[in-house]
Amino acid sequence: MKIAILAGDGIGPEIVAQAVRVLQALRSDGLKFELEPGLLGGCAVEAAGEPFPEVTRKLVADADAVLLGAVGGPQYDALPRRQRPEQGLLSIRRMLNLFANLRPAILHPELANASTLKPEVVAGLDILIVRELTGDIYFGEPRGIERRDGQRVGYNTMIYSEAEIRRIAHVAFQAARKRNRRLCSVDKMNVLECTQLWRDVVTETAKEYPDVELSHMLVDNAAMQLVRNPRQFDVVVTGNMFGDILSDEASMLTGSIGMLPSASLDDRSKGLYEPIHGSAPDIAGKDVANPLATILSAAMMLRYTFDEEAAAVRIESAVKKVLAGGYRTRDIYEPGTKKVGTAAMGDAVLANI
Ligand SMILES: NC(=O)C1=CN([C@@H]2O[C@H](COP(=O)(O)OP(=O)(O)OC[C@H]3O[C@@H](n4cnc5c(N)ncnc54)[C@H](O)[C@@H]3O)[C@@H](O)[C@H]2O)C=CC1
């Protein structure tokens, strides 16, 4: 099992270090991982002049899975777009054909009061957001900023083929089958042709899944319903941009964006695993970032790429025990619990593994 470790920028190295310690603890228990570090994002721009250098391309091509921290930071925002850290992340997703991004938003009961929503609204929350990850307006051409009629105009292209929509719809229906058999597809078909096609193709695909109840929702309403009554959702499927936005929103239902892991999968078992958050430059280097989303992403890696369900459950159980034991990083802290830093949270998970 070869795992490429791309810590990235900002808090990336701090949170990935904790997930690596957890993997190493499992390795000493018999799981055979090779962990190979590499550069992606701003750190790669600084070392090699580009966010996704050839040596990293080779590393991820040869790896069975990738564990990623996060990329980006204000110091890179003025770079030409192709050199920006985020471009490295988009390129790796595209290169590995990671079209299916699974973002589970689960409320651990101990964190009911950490959410900014009332505990009774979020209690028992368990949503799976299935976000399409290699298409949509993030990749569509043409795109650019140019001069027209004496002023600058900026433009992007929202585009999906029916094949792209169908394959992510299948992933979502199959995920719903393993859960509560309810799938909500989110679009903006009242305004955007691209998402009219999305709705049409998802509706066609539903014929193959008569046992799954399909509903549709416009994205503005979905954003509102997520905070009004989030437990109405089981599985949500949506495009790249809407999924990006709605999953950040959903993360706050669970207490913090520092709690949400993700798996980005191709049509086989190769996968990239990362927390849903970014590089959090505002807290980088302070030992306050929550590493649990990254640690839980490592658990998803063991489950989806390596089929090591028992090891995945061991990590998830350790996280549950740590939360039950009252350990909290700053983002999920409340009076009466034990405030710990990033590394001490890693220690606590290790102690319970
Ligand atoms: N997958 C990736 O690599 C992503 C990269 N980015 C990049 O990250 C940079 C910062 O983006 P922002 O919009 O600020 O989003 P962000 O997700 O990095 O941070 C948003 C807020 O959440 C907090 N936060 C994030 N992760 C946390 C954690 N583990 N523990 C505690 N608090 C946490 C941050 O401190 C900040 O206040 C940008 O350069 C952006 O492009 C953003 C999203 C995803």
Ligand SMILES: CC(C)CC(=O)C(=O)O
């Ligand atoms: C580069 C961005 C698309 C990353 C992001 O915000 C995400 O994947 O959640």
Ligand SMILES: [Mg+2]
């Ligand atoms: Mg995002």
